[in-house]
Amino acid sequence: MDKLLSLCMIVRNEEKVLARCLDSVQGFVDEIIVVDTGSTDGTKEIAGRYTDHVYDFTWINDFAVAKNEAVRRATSKWILVLDADEYLDPSEKNDLRSFLTGLDAGQPLGISVPIYNCVESVTSGKFIESSAIRLFSNLPTVYFDRPIHEQVVYRDGELPLRSYPLSIFHTGYLDTVRKEKEKSSRNLNIFKDLKGLEEYDYFTLGNEHAILKDYKKALYYYERALTKKTESMTIFPYCRYQIVLVLIEMKRYKEALQYIEDNLKRWPQYPDYYSMKASVYVNLGFEEEAIELYTTALTKADAPAGKDKRFWLITPSLGSHIPLMNLAKLHQKAHDFQKTVYYLSKLVTMNVNDHLVLFQLLNILVPNESVASVLNFLGKIFDFGRADHLVKLLHVSLLLGNKELCEHFHQACVKQNIEMLAQQQLLYALVFNEPDRFERHLPEAGSGSSTGPLNKLIFLAAIVWKREDFSSYLSPSQDESDPSLELLQSMFATLFHPEEVGVDLPFDVNYISTLLIDLFKMGYYDSYDWLIQQYPQYYFILANILGDYFYQNNHLQLAVDYYSLLLDQKQLSGPGYYHLALLYLYQGETAEGLQFLRSAIELCSHESHWYIRYLKHSPATEEKKEIARQYRDRFYPYVQINVVEQLLKGQA
Template sequence: MDQLISLCMIVKNEEKVLRRCLESVKGLADEIIVIDTGSDDGTKAIARSFTDEVHDFVWIDDFSAAKNEAIRRANGKWIFVLDADEYVDKEKSAELRRFLSTQDHTKPIGFTLPVYNFTHNVELGRFVESTAVRLFANHPLVRFERPIHEQVMSGSEPMAGTNYPFIIFHTGYTQQTWSEKKKGDRNLQLFEKLKAQKQFEEYDYFTLGNEYNAQGDPKKALQHYKKALTKRAQTQSFYPFCYHQAVACLIQLDWLKEALEYIEQGLKNWPQFVDYYCFKAMVCQQLGLYDEAIQLFEKCIDIASHPSQKDGRYWLMSANYGNLIPYSNLHALYARRLDIQQTVYYLTKLIQFHKSDYLVLYHLLGLLTQREPVSEVIAFLDKIYNEKTPEQSLQLLQVSFLLGNKELSVHYHAECHKLNIPLPAQHRLYYALITDQPSEFDLILASLEDPEIPAMDHKLSFLASIVWQDAKYGTYIQASSDNSLIDMHAYLFAPEQATTDNIPFDEDFVTKLLVDLFKMNRFEGYDWLIQRYSAFNDALANRMGDHFFSQFQVELALDYYSLLLDQNQLGDNGYRNVGFLYIYQGNQEEGAAFLAQSIEMTPEDATSYPTFFKACQDQELRKKVRDLYRQKHTQYASIPLIQTIIKDQA
């Protein structure tokens, strides 16, 4: 047994992910043993490109049986178990091998490894951590038991592995992966067999809850999580994960009173970790308790910055609760307060965390370019992207287009050209539009090989037509099956053909056009489009006022809001925005009056009530709004945090 590590795995139809898994263990495993349980795709061919040890196994509805077949064939001193949708960090392999070479493989011992379960796209970095015994001695007493969510046994007892920080990354719980592989139906059948055999224990309820959770049924998932959370289970390793999942389901189901009860107990059980402070912050934000949410999210960041644990660990289930999630929510919370400094600060934290996040970069640059010279914005970006890749240069060019910023577009267009980055026709068209080159725009269109597939999207067709006042670009919409857009374009350039009763109008689409025209400083086109749709001035004025407010362009927003207020046409978002603005500026009573109007217009939105109650001193108005809250939000009104706010002032 000269080999140190044997990788053992079972597979079926894993051609999309298997290569990534096996590439990651190069330099780690001395041998790879793959047991195939019935693949009919390219899985076995991929496996054979890495190892000769690829064996067929007749599936008997038992994962343990298949895995035991794999470890039976292993020759290494240590057995490492991975699923095909998992992978490891190759740079940590040598360190793990050095560690194992010092351990006694002649005893039935194992190691518990952290598993980072990605819940969204891997690029977003959002995960929940679990642990599992995945590395153990190749010993005759060690085997797998249970047909599903199998456990490593040492003799007659589950193996209690020693923790070791070698991370396994797992993508199998992303919604896309789950739906593609249709794991749920197969697994539920196995659980039904277990139930029929009366072999169900707390761990089985927990894993069954995970199955329902992955299928998007949090209600059934919660039922099973609760059955798993017995007093006997508190000492078992799955308990913290199960408790975490139960709270997540309660929040998803909007059962916030019960969620808070679980969260408070979680804070008592695990006060040294950020998880339940973050959960409480999320619930507060959902309830509209924005000040409390800010304090709690910032507490999470503080705990993460000053961990009390000797190993530096500040999280129970996910490190995201100490950085990514607080950053994501704090920038939105401070934006509501119109605190641009803090908003920019947390957006910057986010983009440093994930440089490929287009939406965060868009919001950040949108704020910076309004207030800073473009040269300083570029210098700022050079610090963030200090070793810029071609993909990042292209990303910055794309975001410059979205912002409609000519200077940024010219800079990053030149940078892409210098790096010989080929630009698709869509990008070249946007660049010609932003830099006002209609002849270049036409040349690009003429160069397209297949006129049946236009290179520009519908919005670009409209923008080119409006900016250059040329209806010919509308012909590129003809390939679309969306007749409403075709009718809109025809109306814009021949309005006399429509009557006031049949003007084609898409409020969302026209708002997007107006926003883009404004960002590109195409004010003539902006006014022209507004004039064409004068019959819908009130709707568009509300939408543009809301947009300018969201971009911290408060004076522009208030110009629109004031006109609408004079005409008694201000929408609920406008009343809400002005209400929050006045309150944060110290004008409590007037702000409360605006919020009361917004609440009356959309009483189903629960988030404005707490801020109203904190600001309003008018007892009669408070009673009116309180009655409405209790009527529309019965499930929240009994929450202690809410009760202390909505009660009458002393």
């Protein structure tokens, strides 16, 4: 065998991701073996562009058999196994080949590598790490065993193992991908015929049921996976982690905290369980205590205990993105905008691709700082000479509706010959009130797949410029959260011909709310007033939603204006009362704050953390004792949690 490394894959209907995988292995491998188990899309054609070794194989519900079929055709010294929804970091190819060249391929060896499982978008930087044997010596005695969650084994005994830091990125467990491929249902069908289940099998069964949100079964299998034998297996910390996640989803916070405390004793040097404990405390209403725990998590991450500088146990997100994001949220809720900006800035610096965080940061900075100051701040994080950075900044500026920032980054894009996408052209036309530009780019904007955002832009333009004819450009959206085309067309017709519609107007309150918010951001206040006046029967519902939006986005005076109007009409919702309570409490006006908080609790008695807020701020009164009694009655599973028990101590 003169070749060093063969990539062996099994695939089926992977046309959306296969090219990314095969592009990433260029320079890593000397040959590519692809075994297709029955694709009906363009998978085989894509594979054929990269290799002549594409083979058909009849699927028999056994992953090991299929993978062994690929492995037996390999002619290199070493085998690399990837799934189509995985890919490598091209910068690591020379190091890997040098590493493999220095090993004896004539001896059985399995090489465990880290797998970074993306939990949001590929660019989010958020993932959970696992590990598996994906590299091994190409010997007849080394092969895959077991029909699902197959393992590399050695026929003549235990397979010698070592580790190597080859980064494999996996996107197959993103929700959208799993929905398309229905992997969990397929995997569970294979498990039905599997005999002699072991700890690893129970762990993977737990994972499949957790993905399907069947948390009761997931917990059952995770707990079966935890035996004395498991403590020496690599799945042990991951199994305990998954148990905590499932218990939190089931709101069994007492048990979750018991696991967390035990895990902190086992792995005190890592940030993971400080963050998880903080998340439980937030759910319970102990936000100040959660801030302290999230801060501890960041401190642990900044001082890794291990020689390899690995600061996390399960996922780096629990020592980076998660505590930073939650600290930003908690400080914003407490109206400490200086600390909010600090943590959001760290998040943007960590991942400049996170548009949502950048939007949240600028949403605080822009109303309170000069444009020059904002640009100076952004210049320390972004490279204004890079096209991708400019496009991001222009896009977020357009979403904010800030004309000065939009114009600055638009001119910078023009200088670098960067053209805006068609939908960005439409948004730019709206921000700058240019109907001719909008109409010019509208036909080409419909060629993309993002029909939901396009429909909203069309709706906004029709409202601003009173263009009923724009309704012909509305199209169905593939996003289930968007209104149907029929509903959109009905609402469109209602706006321009209300006299022709009966009493029951077609209406989507959340959709109209987002239109109102966008009109407000872009400064179309007359259109904002006109739109809200078209739905007088829904006015109080819209006013509550808008008041909450303005409160959460730091337009506090506007929020108070809406809340005051709703108070006068006795139409204020529970969240509105709660937000007013926070405003007064953080200003030190405790009596008024507690009065609003009592009203909030009366309207939303299921919000357990509101009771905690009341008990933490209230002096010893009969009313406090009554709130404590109500909490005990309604949330008795939480009463024996230590932090709750301490707060309730002394209350009748």
